[in-house]
Amino acid sequence: MSDCGCSKARKDLEEYLRHEVCKTQHSDITEHLENCPACRDEALVATTLTAVIARACKETAPDQLRDQVLARLRAEQSTHH
Numbered sequence: 001m002s003d004c005g006c007s008k009a010r011k012d013l014e015e016y017l018r019h020e021v022c023k024t025q026h027s028d029i030t031e032h033l034e035n036c037p038a039c040r041d042e043a044l045v046a047t048t049l050t051a052v053i054a055r056a057c058k059e060t061a062p063d064q065l066r067d068q069v070l071a072r073l074r075a076e077q078s079t080h081h
């Protein structure tokens with residue numbers, strides 16, 4: 001069993017979840033996650049967080065943009081009076 005170890009798995013977890021690690025590392029980490037419930041939990045938490053943040057950004061971005069546009073319009077209107 002070529003377990004890469006918890007510290008290496010955690011270190012590469014972020015890249016792993018973004019699919020940025022090379023194929024060899026990827027299978028190493030996959031294998032480690034299969035054998036290590038602690039790191040599997042860590043990966044699940046990270047995946048969930050990433051998904052939640054991505055969803056939150058998608059939902060808030062248009063509102064923020066709208067507010068910025070409105071603020072700019074109001075500022076322009078107020079300078080014309």
Ligand SMILES: [Zn+2]
Pocket residue numbers: 005006007009032036038039
């Ligand atoms: Zn581990």
